[in-house]
Amino acid sequence: MAIWFARSRNIVFSLRHNLNLPGILIKRDYSPRPAFTNSQLSSKSSVFLDSFTSLRHESTAVEKQLDLVQRSDEENPDQELDFPGGKLGSTSKMKFIPESSPLRVPCYRVLDEDGRIIPDSDYIPVSEKLAVRMYEHMATLQVMDHIFYEAQRQGRISFFITTVGEEAINIASAAALSPDDVVLPQYREPGVLLWRGFTLQEFANQCFGNKADHGKGRQMPVHYGSNRHNHFTVSSPIATQLPQAAGVGYSLKMEKKNACAVTFIGDGGTSEGDFHAGLNFAAVMEAPVVFICRNNGWAISTHISEQFRSDGIVVKGRAYGIRSIRVDGNDALAVYSAVRSAREMAVKEQRPVLIEAMTYRVGHHSTSDDSTKYRAADEIQYWKMSRNPVNRFRKWVEDNGWWSEEDESKIRSNARKQILQAIQTAEKLDKQPLTELFSDVYDVKPKNLEEQELGLKELVEKQPQDYPPGFQI
Amino acid sequence: MSAIIHGAGAATALTTFNSKKLVAPCRTNLPARSKRCIVVAGSDDASKSFGSSSVLSVRRPQKLIANAVATKTDTSATTGHELLLFEALQEGLEEEMDRDPHVCVMGEDVGHYGGSYKVTKGLADKFGDLRVLDTPICENAFTGMGIGAAMTGLRPVIEGMNMGFLLLAFNQISNNCGMLHYTSGGQFTIPVVIRGPGGVGRQLGAEHSQRLESYFQSIPGIQMVACSTPYNAKGLMKAAIRSENPVILFEHVLLYNLKEKIPDDDYICNLEEAEMVRPGEHITILTYSRMRYHVMQAAKTLVNKGYDPEVIDIRSLKPFDLYTIGNSVKKTHRVLIVEECMRTGGIGASLTAAINENFHDYLDAPVMCLSSQDVPTPYAGTLEEWTVVQPAQIVTAVEQLCQ
Numbered sequence: 001m002a003i004w005f006a007r008s009r010n011i012v013f014s015l016r017h018n019l020n021l022p023g024i025l026i027k028r029d030y031s032p033r034p035a036f037t038n039s040q041l042s043s044k045s046s047v048f049l050d051s052f053t054s055l056r057h058e059s060t061a062v063e064k065q066l067d068l069v070q071r072s073d074e075e076n077p078d079q080e081l082d083f084p085g086g087k088l089g090s091t092s093k094m095k096f097i098p099e100s101s102p103l104r105v106p107c108y109r110v111l112d113e114d115g116r117i118i119p120d121s122d123y124i125p126v127s128e129k130l131a132v133r134m135y136e137h138m139a140t141l142q143v144m145d146h147i148f149y150e151a152q153r154q155g156r157i158s159f160f161i162t163t164v165g166e167e168a169i170n171i172a173s174a175a176a177l178s179p180d181d182v183v184l185p186q187y188r189e190p191g192v193l194l195w196r197g198f199t200l201q202e203f204a205n206q207c208f209g210n211k212a213d214h215g216k217g218r219q220m221p222v223h224y225g226s227n228r229h230n231h232f233t234v235s236s237p238i239a240t241q242l243p244q245a246a247g248v249g250y251s252l253k254m255e256k257k258n259a260c261a262v263t264f265i266g267d268g269g270t271s272e273g274d275f276h277a278g279l280n281f282a283a284v285m286e287a288p289v290v291f292i293c294r295n296n297g298w299a300i301s302t303h304i305s306e307q308f309r310s311d312g313i314v315v316k317g318r319a320y321g322i323r324s325i326r327v328d329g330n331d332a333l334a335v336y337s338a339v340r341s342a343r344e345m346a347v348k349e350q351r352p353v354l355i356e357a358m359t360y361r362v363g364h365h366s367t368s369d370d371s372t373k374y375r376a377a378d379e380i381q382y383w384k385m386s387r388n389p390v391n392r393f394r395k396w397v398e399d400n401g402w403w404s405e406e407d408e409s410k411i412r413s414n415a416r417k418q419i420l421q422a423i424q425t426a427e428k429l430d431k432q433p434l435t436e437l438f439s440d441v442y443d444v445k446p447k448n449l450e451e452q453e454l455g456l457k458e459l460v461e462k463q464p465q466d467y468p469p470g471f472q473i
Numbered sequence: 474m475s476a477i478i479h480g481a482g483a484a485t486a487l488t489t490f491n492s493k494k495l496v497a498p499c500r501t502n503l504p505a506r507s508k509r510c511i512v513v514a515g516s517d518d519a520s521k522s523f524g525s526s527s528v529l530s531v532r533r534p535q536k537l538i539a540n541a542v543a544t545k546t547d548t549s550a551t552t553g554h555e556l557l558l559f560e561a562l563q564e565g566l567e568e569e570m571d572r573d574p575h576v577c578v579m580g581e582d583v584g585h586y587g588g589s590y591k592v593t594k595g596l597a598d599k600f601g602d603l604r605v606l607d608t609p610i611c612e613n614a615f616t617g618m619g620i621g622a623a624m625t626g627l628r629p630v631i632e633g634m635n636m637g638f639l640l641l642a643f644n645q646i647s648n649n650c651g652m653l654h655y656t657s658g659g660q661f662t663i664p665v666v667i668r669g670p671g672g673v674g675r676q677l678g679a680e681h682s683q684r685l686e687s688y689f690q691s692i693p694g695i696q697m698v699a700c701s702t703p704y705n706a707k708g709l710m711k712a713a714i715r716s717e718n719p720v721i722l723f724e725h726v727l728l729y730n731l732k733e734k735i736p737d738d739d740y741i742c743n744l745e746e747a748e749m750v751r752p753g754e755h756i757t758i759l760t761y762s763r764m765r766y767h768v769m770q771a772a773k774t775l776v777n778k779g780y781d782p783e784v785i786d787i788r789s790l791k792p793f794d795l796y797t798i799g800n801s802v803k804k805t806h807r808v809l810i811v812e813e814c815m816r817t818g819g820i821g822a823s824l825t826a827a828i829n830e831n832f833h834d835y836l837d838a839p840v841m842c843l844s845s846q847d848v849p850t851p852y853a854g855t856l857e858e859w860t861v862v863q864p865a866q867i868v869t870a871v872e873q874l875c876q
Contacts, residue, residue: 232621
């Protein structure tokens with residue numbers, strides 16, 4: 001069932017043309033919006049909407065203007081200056097564009113904190129089947145995070161990164177994409193892979209770096225990669241995936257595929273040069289890329305107030321000519337709608353889109369971090385309990401009669417059982433043999449690597465007692 | 474004094490590289506100074522080498538090249554056409570783009586401008602400005618873009634306007650380009666070609682006279698080749714594009730206008746093979762890129778003085794063609810390396826170590842390496858000339874080694 005909204009390009013074009021008139025400096029938000037409201041929907045049934053429904057439903061919550069400069073009477077609208085880049089109006093009043101707007105860009109949300117849909121919201125309805133699936137995955141992700149974290153504390157795996165607090169971003173964004181969309185993750189989005197069908201056993205295998213790991217034991221835990229699921233292998237350096245996403249978008253555009261590139265970045269990663277270059281490139285190439293920034297407030301110990309001075313990341317989109325939206329990252333329905341819309345825009349209009357998902361990093365940055373050292377424990381507690389995205393979505397799903405207490409305990413105990421089993425199995429499996437140290441560096445092993453492999457083999461055979469038991473050749 | 478067809482045969486049993494035996498499968502000994510003609514290797518065994526396609530043409534040794542810069546046109550070739558080195562690169566690139574629709578080009582000013590050194594001239598008109606893409610100025614970004622595109626099936630040729638600028642792309646080249654095939658467990662391949670001019674030019678200043686091969690040589694997972702003649706420029710360009718591995722192709726700013734007659738037929742040069750420029754008996758001189766011409770100029774003087782140097786253009790900077798080099802060392806027992814890299818940490822330094830390790834028993838004298846000094850390249854013409862190894866120094870070094 002595909003519920004969609006129509007948009008009028010004519011209106012957008014004519015309004016954009018108006019922007020070129022000199023002197024008019026108030027920018028209105030012309031971006032398309034979904035065409036239906038909550039009042040048109042019945043919560044218990046799947047709804048098919050007429051695609052020609054009213055286009056420009058303007059919900060006051062969404063439509064706040066980003067005023068740049070006040071319109072002034074002293075501007076001369078007849079003067080047109082011609083410079084590379086197009087015609088400009090001129091003004092004899094020296095006015096600096098303020099560094100910030102008096103009003104911050106508002107956040108798009110659909111569910112309130114009690115899991116009830118805000119009246120008159122724009123959003124894409126979610127069926128019972130989809131909603132239940134989304135919730136199940138969010139719950140599984142929570143259990144997975146908890147158990148793997150504990151496993152690291154027990155010394156069974158060396159390292160782990162949790163997604164606590166960001167489950168809605170992980171799962172709702174994945175649910176909004178098509179399986180052909182290529183995902184380039186940062187490292188805090190395993191939920192996307194989980195949604196696409198990566199099994200719990202496969203997750204465990206990668207964390208243990210055993211023989212069954214698709215990455216052949218070559219990367220740290222949580223650096224999952226699966227070409228089957230169109231999910232690029234996680235690479236540790238921050239933001240390197242953003243220009244690569246522009247490249248993927250370019251590739252999809254060249255081959256005219258009905259797919260886009262989707263890439264994730266955190267608030268800290270937007271300081272990297274690659275962020276600016278990647279966005280700029282995607283805009284210039286008109287590449288179908290959806291950039292999702294998880295603004296969770298912290299980059300290890302660096303708070304966002306020390307990371308940038310702009311109003312978050314959403315305002316940066318305009319600087320590159322990229323359509324952007326700020327969404328409540330803890331609201332699964334809002335994230336779903338925004339990502340789904342963005343994806344359609346990216347593919348149909350062949351343009352990049354930027355989504356800033358506001359959230360909070362409840363967990364530590366990683367198992368090598370203790371966040372109580374730089375932030376208040378009650379702040380963490382507050383976000384964990386009162387602003388929990390999983391609970392919020394659960395309330396909505398339960399209110400619809402799609403979920404019960406019984407389902408809850410079943411999913412959690414099943415997930416727990418499966419994950420524990422997966423860990424046990426993964427732990428027992430052998431590690432990669434020595435031959436995998438030298439393979440895949442190139443497509444075929446060159447002489448020097450063959451030499452080095454032989455040398456190491458001889459060494460191990462000569463002194464097996466110096467190597468760990470089960471060290472295979 | 475034999476030219477050898479280099480075939481790694483890695484697909485067969487593990488070849489033990491034993492310097493005592495220097496045996497590798499599928500070798501054919503050819504008479505020296507045979508006519509230059511193109512051989513298409515028939516069987517897969519003879520042509521197997523990592524990353525190369527099935528059609529492999531092999532270069533036979535040329536006659537003695539006595540001139541320093543301009544290569545003599547070989548009139549004994551049956552068919553051929555004369556062109557400049559940058560045209561040869563362009564021809565190779567164009568042929569590969571015709572052959573495979575996945576090949577694309579990206580870089581600064583490569584599109585309608587035709588490239589700063591005209592290597593991509595005319596390609597945007599022919600293939601469109603999406604396939605020959607002008608990018609904004611951010612080397613790290615367009616290199617990353619190329620890597621992302623490669624992982625989804627394209628074969629990008631990424632141009633750095635000057636190799637020195639690719640220092641900005643080091644993160645993408647080292648951490649992603651070289652590593653992702655390995656860290657993904659072989660799931661993703663990155664068949665990119667990164668190319669651009671480097672080396673010391675004519676008074677371009679320190680930042681534009683870099684020898685990046687020194688910095689890149691440690692990165693695991695990449696291959697590096699350096700072209701020096703129109704023939705090998707076209708051949709290496711084509712081989713690099715066809716390779717499944719990321720390849721960095723080093724061109725030299727001063728060699729773009731070299732003229733040579735190259736064959737009309739389709740040919741590629743093996744990426745891992747060194748080129749025998751001048752067979753000899755007394756001393757092995759290893760060099761690459763522009764220094765090849767300084768060496769050949771010195772060779773002329775040396776021949777007049779009665780020496781018989783063997784000159785090898787190593788071409789493959791990573792990995793070294795230790796087979797060809799080894800055979801030469803075994804014959805001459807003396808090695809001189811002439812390079813443009815700096816003394817510390819350059820290609821010459823690695824090559825010296827490799828030769829000493831593998832061929833120590835065959836050496837009658839220590840390996841000598843002539844390199845540029847460890848200074849930024851100055852702008853002033855005279856100073857700049859002193860940082861680059863000159864033919865006179867090469868002659869002196871040979872005389873010293875051959876005492």
